[in-house]
Amino acid sequence: xxxxxxxxxxxxxxxxxxxxxxxxxxxxxxxxxxxxxxxxxxxxxxxxxxxxxxxxxxxxxxxxxxxxxxxxxxxxxxxxxxxxxxxxxxxxxxxxxxxxxxxxxxxxxxxxxxxxxxxxxxxxxxxxxxxxxxxxxxxxxxxxxxxxxxxxxxxxxxxxxxxxxxxxxxxxxxxxxxxxxxxxxxxxxxxxxxxxxxxx
Amino acid sequence: xxxxxxxxxxxxxxxxxxxxxxxxxxxxxxxxxxxxxxxxxxxxxxxxxxxxxxxxxxxxxxxxxxxxxxxxxxxxxxxxxxxxxxxxxxxxxxxxxxxxxxxxxxxxxxxxxxxxxxxxxxxxxxxxxxxxxxxx
Numbered sequence: 001x002x003x004x005x006x007x008x009x010x011x012x013x014x015x016x017x018x019x020x021x022x023x024x025x026x027x028x029x030x031x032x033x034x035x036x037x038x039x040x041x042x043x044x045x046x047x048x049x050x051x052x053x054x055x056x057x058x059x060x061x062x063x064x065x066x067x068x069x070x071x072x073x074x075x076x077x078x079x080x081x082x083x084x085x086x087x088x089x090x091x092x093x094x095x096x097x098x099x100x101x102x103x104x105x106x107x108x109x110x111x112x113x114x115x116x117x118x119x120x121x122x123x124x125x126x127x128x129x130x131x132x133x134x135x136x137x138x139x140x141x142x143x144x145x146x147x148x149x150x151x152x153x154x155x156x157x158x159x160x161x162x163x164x165x166x167x168x169x170x171x172x173x174x175x176x177x178x179x180x181x182x183x184x185x186x187x188x189x190x191x192x193x194x195x196x197x198x199x200x
Numbered sequence: 201x202x203x204x205x206x207x208x209x210x211x212x213x214x215x216x217x218x219x220x221x222x223x224x225x226x227x228x229x230x231x232x233x234x235x236x237x238x239x240x241x242x243x244x245x246x247x248x249x250x251x252x253x254x255x256x257x258x259x260x261x262x263x264x265x266x267x268x269x270x271x272x273x274x275x276x277x278x279x280x281x282x283x284x285x286x287x288x289x290x291x292x293x294x295x296x297x298x299x300x301x302x303x304x305x306x307x308x309x310x311x312x313x314x315x316x317x318x319x320x321x322x323x324x325x326x327x328x329x330x331x332x333x334x335x336x
Contacts, residue, residue, distance in 0.1 A: 045268045046283035048235045049316040056217050070215030071232075086325045101217040103233070105319045120324045125210055126219050127290075143222055162298040162307075162328075177293045179209065181327040184218040191219070195327055199294070 053077060053104045053114055056186075060098060064113070067102065076113040077104055087121040088183040088192050089155060096121065099186045122184040124191055130176050138172065138196070140180065148190045149180050156193040165195060172198050203334035206258065206310035207299050208271055209327055210318035211239065213286060226286030228265035231314065236281065238269060239288035239312040247287035256295035256308045271311060271321065272332040275301035278321040280313070288312045299328045306330030 043049050055069035065077040079085075079093060083106075087095045096119075103123060106116040128140035128147060136151040157165035158172065172178060179197040184190075212220035214232035225231045227243060241251035242260045253260045263269075265284050272279040289309040298307045311333050315324060322329050 043236050043281075043320075045236050045270075045281035046230075046266065046285070048232070049320070052234050052316040052319065054216070054234050054315065069234075070217055070221075071234075072215075086323075103315050103319065103324060118319065118323065120319075122218070123324055124219050125212070125324070125327055142219060145219075145222060147219055159328075161296060162300070177290075179327060181325070186218075189219070194325070197297075197327060199297070 050108060051105055051114070053102070053106075055102065057096065057098050057100045057102065060096060063093065065096065065102075067104075077106070077116045077119070078109070078113050079116055079119070083116045083119055085119045085121065086123065088152070088194055091121070101184060101186065122186065123181070124184050125179065125181050126191075127177065127179045130172060130174050130178055133172065133174055138169075138178070138180070138193070140178070146189060147180075149182060149196070150190065150192050152192050157195050159195060159197045161199055169193075169196065172196065203332045204258070204260070204310055205274075205306050205330070205332055206308050207294075207297065207306045207328050208273075208311045208313055208318070208331040208333075209289060209309060209329075210315050210324060211286075211288065211312045212315055213237075228285045230265070231285035233315040235285070235314060236283070236317045236320070237285035237314045238271070238282040238317060239286035240267070240269070240284045241287070241289060241291045241310065243284060243287050251288065251291050253291035253308070253310065255292045258291060258308050258310055260291075260310060268335065269311065270334050270336060271313060271317075272334070273321040274304040274306065274330045274332060275322070280317050280320045282313060282317045285314070286312075297328075299330045301330060304330050 053075045055067040059066040063079040067075045100121045103120045106114040128142035132139040138149040140147040158169045181195045182191040182193045212233045241253045267284045289312045294309045
């Protein structure tokens, strides 16, 4: 927990000191798994989370992202050297693009912006039935719609019944039920697979 | 209710982008990805008929919309409080699945957290975590 508190202090300090204008790629990004923060602000069960943002990026100015949430609200996200960024895999600031969908967690600054601790770009976690399998691609039926999920050589992994992740996706069967954690291609029905969970 | 050990994943609901855009506000009509909420496999007879946690040996109690659960990520001890806002996960499709962090393991999917709730206790880039679900 001390690590988390120190990280949050670092994040706030980075924003307040203007370190956010230092490109995150200068130091690279931290792996999201190690970077998410425990929330020191108590949020009532069922309540909207003030330190969480969902939406799409409408503009990028310096290291500030303007985000349109799907409920119509607007948010400013500040990216700092302490922000961890995920876009199919841990990424740097240069991976961020206008039009990307996102989930973000961070700390609210006095001006209402979010000093972003963790940023997940285009991340999706969908379940569906495998309608067809092609070369490096799964066609999924998801809530009555088709999703085309691409296997990315060297990146995509499969977890069968909770066993350690492997690169071999060949045990996935047509008609089977799968969960795909991946990255959406904006404004399409296509995603890249980070991890596909399946029953062998 | 004694705490229940199992697996948790995350899902999106409410107004959303991408493949989540067609999701809607869930069985309770209140679900939003940005709120501290979750899906529970036994919110009603109709829900139970879909999720069938009993086929995996999970005796999950009937809990209605708005019921509070507290989920602890057994990989790091972080805990989040949420209320029921949807029916799910479809436990019977994942019977026997097992997720571990070292010696801390969970079997069978017993809860789905919204993106907001899951991200309070784990990175979203991790799809499944072993958890303890309790009412306190």
